[in-house]
Amino acid sequence: MNTPAPSAPGTALIAALQTSLGADQVLTASEDIIPYGFDGTATLKQRPLAVVFARNAAQVSAVLKLARLHHAPVVTRGSGTGLSGGSVPSTAAIVLCLVKMDRILELDTANLTLRAEAGAITQTIFDAASAAGLFYPPDPGSMKISTIGGNVAENSGGLRGLKYGVTRDYVMGLEVVLADGSICWLGSKCVKDVAGYNLRDLFVGSEGTLGVITQVLLKLLPQPAARQTLLAMFSRMDSAAETVSAIIAAKIIPCTLEFLDRKTIRCVEDFTHVGLPLDAEAILLIETDGHPAAATDEALKIEDLCRLHGATSVKRAASASEAALLATARRSAFSALARLRPTTILEDVTVPRSELAGMIRDVEAIALKHDLNIATFGHFGDGNLHPTILTDERNTAEMHRVELAFADIVSATLARGGTITGEHGVGLAKKPFLRRQLGDASYDLLKLVKRSLDPDNLLNPGKIFDL
Amino acid sequence: MIKKLADIDYSILQQCMHCGMCLPTCPTYVETKEERNSPRGRIALMRAIADGELAVSKSFGDEMYYCLGCLACTTACPAGVNYSELFEVARAEIEEKGVLDSPKRDAIRWFALRLLFTRPRLLRFVGRLLWLWQVSGLQTFARRTRLVKLLPGNLRRLEPQAPVIQAKFSHQLIAPVEKPVATPPAPRRVAVLTGCVQDLVFADINRATVDVLLANGCEVHTPPVQPCCGSLHAHNGDTGTARELARRQLDLIDPFTFDAIISNAGGCGSHLRHYDHLLENDPAYRERAVEWSRKLKDVSEYLVEIGFRKPGASAAGPVENVSVTYHESCHLCHGQKVSKQPRELLKAIPGVELRECAEASWCCGSAGIYNITQPETAGWLQERKLGHLLATGAQVVATANPGCHLQIENSLKTTRGSTASAPKIVHPVVLLANAYLAEEASGRPTGNVIPPSNSV
DSSP: OOOOOTTSTTHHHHHHHHHHHOGGGEEOSHHHHGGGSOOSSTTOOOOOSEEEEOSSHHHHHHHHHHHHHTTOOEEEESSSOOSSSTTSOOTTOEEEEOTTOOOEEEEETTTTEEEEETTSBHHHHHHHHHHTTEEOOOOOTTTTTOBHHHHHHHTOOOTTHHHHOOGGGGEEEEEEEOTTSOEEEEEOSOSSOOSSOOHHHHHTTOTTSSOEEEEEEEEOEEOOSEEEEEEEEESSHHHHHHHHHHHHHTTOOOSEEEEEEHHHHHHHHHHHOSOOOTTOSEEEEEEEEESHHHHHHHHHHHHHHHHHTTEEEEEEOSSHHHHHHHHHHHHTHHHHHHTTSSEEEEOOOBOOGGGHHHHHHHHHHHHHHTTOEEEEEEETTTTEEEEEEEEOTTOHHHHHHHHHHHHHHHHHHHHTTOBSOSSSOOTTTTGGGHHHHHOHHHHHHHHHHHHHHOTTOOBSTTSSSOO | OOOOTTTSOHHHHHTOOOOOTTGGGOHHHHHHOOGGGSHHHHHHHHHHHHTTSSOOOHHHHHHHHHSOOOOHHHHHOTTOOOHHHHHHHHHHHHHHHTTTOOHHHHHHHIIIIIIGGGOHHHHHHHHHHHHHHHHSSHHHHHHHTTGGGGSOHHHHHHGGGSOOOOSSOHHHHSOSEEOOSSOOSSOEEEEEOOOSHHHHHOHHHHHHHHHHHHHTTEEEEOOSSOOOOSHHHHHTTOHHHHHHHHHHHHHHSOGGGOSEEEEOOHHHHHHHTTHHHHTTTOTTTHHHHHHHHHHEEEHHHHHHHTTOBOOOOOSSSSOOOEEEEEOOOHHHHTSSOOOHHHHHHHHHSTTEEEOOOTTTTSOOSOTTTHHHHOHHHHHHHHHHHHHHHHHTTOSEEEOSOHHHHHHHHHHHHHHHTTOTTSOEEEOHHHHHHHHHHHHHHTTOOOOOBOOOOOOO
16 A cells, blocks of 8 residues: 655645546645635635545545545535535545536436435426426525535425425435445435435434435425415514414414514615514514415415414415515525624524524523624524524624624523524534533444544544544 | 725625525536636635735636626625625736736737727727728628638637627717607706717617607707726726726716716616716715716616606507517626616517516626637527527517627527528617607507606
């Protein structure tokens, strides 16, 4: 076995990568690699040693074997839209970018599955399914550019979690390249498959720390025939919470159940001028889908329940264009907030649904305590909040208060039986809080798994936890 | 003193939260799938320069000239990053540092930016010579005898793309002041900007612009000799000349005396409406520039704003049905956020069936002089655009920018020759002007008034 020259760190590895992948698929110049020093997470930045593009699993395998030989960390990346720093390069890392592996390989309408390369764009998958009258439900906010491999690695959520679940619920199989370069297939097209451990699920949400996902086999659903959209305003957050509980108690599971808090409502109104009431404390955007008669029936019941529980106004869309108009407020929430200050930090703590109204109050109190601008919106149906901290990373005093506030938000979340991350992953951003949530035994179990699959700690090292 | 990346308001750079929403809308990223070729990547490089972590290098210069400047990213951006400002400052710094300089590039830039496009009379003279070359048969002769093959490679490639110069320029078609036939009690006073390429190649569009404004009760002022608006200069790193041209424009047309200043070319309008920003540090012109920017409107935007008259059906006979698809000029839809209004104009014309085409707001590859500087990427975009336009089967492609107009016309020429089945390229105001004309011929200038819209 050849050992690399110790005098020139990285050069021998880079030369070997160039031979293996082709010189133009290995980037090392500053102008080429600076744009790979970050993902969608605020304030985290680290320049990689090199960026390489693979075209297939065999090339990924070659990269991992070379990395192992030269003892170089490998950070796998799709479109770099993650919100927990999961694809921010580790020190002196090779960034393995899979966006050029973007083909949809098979749409199986008999088994309702779709097989795609890891770099395929989520929106493209959604569109391909739609064109066949099928439905791929997970819709993370970044789906227009996020890759399916990244979605699986982070187990991304979206607006439809309550009724349709998250990415994990649609993964039937994976092709994974392990740390030693071996290529394995986990799962199958069979709905029932209990052969061996369920290792497929181990890789869903593994954030690139256990292996490199190169192909994904997805489950599809028939497209719902109809959708109904409602927008309800409340002068008290508690009324909105009671309404949500009442809807679920009436055995209705809406496909979308989104909320905006008072601060978000004001920002959205300033930005869009769609006529939102500035004295409202909560707005709910509710959608039901399914058979046309069922969707309409549910929407009528929801409308009644909203009024019964103190909604100050309820609008039900009569057409698709009206529905789009009602959804404007929710769709513009993030844009409206992101414009206010130079730095926007989007959090994703999640609590049991019954705790959500209380949690929103906690966040308001924390913002007041630390003198910060925090607006909250998110997914009421699944208890997933997006407290959005509007700040300026160059203001060190304020950034210190942001850290304190974030720690408080985590404490409040855990006190309410919640989780530090509902859909963004742990990455670097949530790492300090993971042990507190999991407890020592299960935290150590994560490390045990990591050590057995990646003994040299070369796959996205330093993410989720430190070994 | 030019503004450098290190001098600009740092919060403009910080405003980019690198979420990646710009990537799928950026033609160069879609072409290469490499981050440096994306808006987010370019902003990261600019920030590295501002932070002193990266020098303004040739590689950075190449990158910023690989960017089309189409501003599609600004429409997609959730955080409202002012990419257009970053783009112009970066290119200006690249020019100041001279990292891309070569004798040939310098000579071309001097000739185009400093000479030709600062002297409107010289530009018209050159246009006249080109017209003579085209109509005298010399061009045909040179092509037939293969004399064009003697031209250097680049020119040989560009020669067939040279626009056909019209026999009459704008000042020969439009009087300095024209009043509507039926003067309303309080006519609106508007100034029409004739542009450079528009003036030489599409003077008929300028005429149509005046006609539709007259038909809507405007008193139209069109100064016969107008300077270039400076957009070419600002987009190519020559902000000094761009400022000088803006001042000349403001000397010629006093915005305080008009209700609106009308542009009909997407690329020009996008630059023209930012004179306030361009001259913000010029105490002598600042106030005028602010007023100018407030009143600068694209023609379709203004027509919708004043509730333009919907042309009535022609009484002379049944209206001829025509299918139209609309290609959005980048700097009209992304630069000026004028996207609905040209469609409203088209839909108001009797007999017009508007067929949306895929990627209507994608760049066609013209992008100022990009088709000359980056022929490969421009060609790829041109083909992609043509495919989408032809897929609609529309008989007419409407577009509101001379660069796009020529780029699409050229792509039709090369792929379809001049077959009858090829769609015609028309500015929306020309279709509207024709509709008013047809209505007039039928002697029935009636029609519904579309209520003024606030949805601008």
